[in-house]
Amino acid sequence: DAKTTQPNSMESNEEEPVHLPCNHSTISGTDYIHWYRQLPSQGPEYVIHGLTSNVNNRMASLAIAEDRKSSTLILHRATLRDAAVYYCILRFYGGSQGNLIFGKGTKLSVKP
């Protein structure tokens, strides 16, 4: 399975944008890029996913490099509630495979 590399931790100020990077240099053409986050004492929560084009939803934006070897999750205005561990995951949809392979993620701290 293709791996991802993320910084262990990042800090942000409340109401400022946050850019969370992810490197995935061995990504294959059929891998989707998924982001999940896990708030303290909760199960992971889906954030966003994409294949080639940039994606936006109500939670965040996903910017994917043209060569797909890296991506960035963008939180437009961080709130205290966004403090969580963010996981960047590559997921293949072929056959019966469907499980997520989590790394250690990036722990985001948000300062008031």
Add this chain to the structure above:
Amino acid sequence: DTGVSQDPRHKITKRGQNVTFRCDPISEHNRLYWYRQTLGQGPEFLTYFQNEAQLEKSRLLSDRFSAERPKGSFSTLEIQRTEQGDSAMYLCASSEKYEQYFGPGTRLTVT
């Protein structure tokens, strides 16, 4: 839609005892996953069901672990002869297509 629910939320057991956890997925979701998470680590995949069929099992799922989804709805995860190394958060997730929706987890402590 009440989301994915798991029961119990916490379980303390003595080494050697058997434990069973239950997961109720979102009703229209045909895919169900079990993961295990230890402190400071991301969740690790254990097993995957599509409807009632168990399609994938991780090497982490030793012979002491068994999972079922008898009618393609709720699922159970049983651990026999628990060991201290089984202490972890056990997470269940369900999905219909791309996104997986996770439950709050069952925290198991083996003493």
